[in-house]
Amino acid sequence: EVQLVESGGGMIQPGGSLRLSCAVSGVTVISSYMNWVRQAPGKGLEWVSVIYSGGSIFYADSVKGRFTISRDNSKNTLYLQMNSLRAEDSAVYYCVRETSTPVPTGTYYYMDVWGKGTAVTVSS
């Protein structure tokens, strides 16, 4: 069974930095497509970033240049380094694994396992 456990959230002042961690079990992070998805208080879901098994990385425009996704294969852990934090970055951050299913032209990936999330509050 795949399990994802996030940590590292907390309260931080605007302009500050935080590093979120996602401990992965039941699968290796290096072989997985791993995402960060966030949810501001009382709001909907917003995709933040993805790292593919091959190492390709993508970010939402709202965090590009400020957030960095990475993984530590020896610790089987996913990270999100968040710099220059703003009030609008306040949210619960979910670590999400994608699973795959075959389609005629290759493989389709969808998000199937979500962690419980870690809350980030950016406030002075």
Next chain:
Amino acid sequence: DVVMTQSPLSLPVTPGEPASISCRSSQSLLHSNGYNYLDWYLQKPGQSPQVLIYLGSHRASGVPDRFSGSGSGTDFTLEISRVEAEDVGVYYCVQSLQTPRTFGQGTKVEVE
């Protein structure tokens, strides 16, 4: 970015009755392989989202058969054939055709 629009945003339901949620995308989600790159998720109160439907109409593992997805191109529907009390929560559609993945605003389903 692909804009996803759900309706209604709030849906009162009666247990045992059917329910339906609409999701529209600003661009076609129909891939050249014939599949629609559209998924549905349910976020129950106090929980993380869980996948219900992938590729527009494929039920994820363990999802009851009262849930079904349909549609193609830019118009999609999630149907619950007979609502149960445990189905309350916020339903989201999300497109996976383009990066960034984009979600609908969510539809809150509540028992009347």
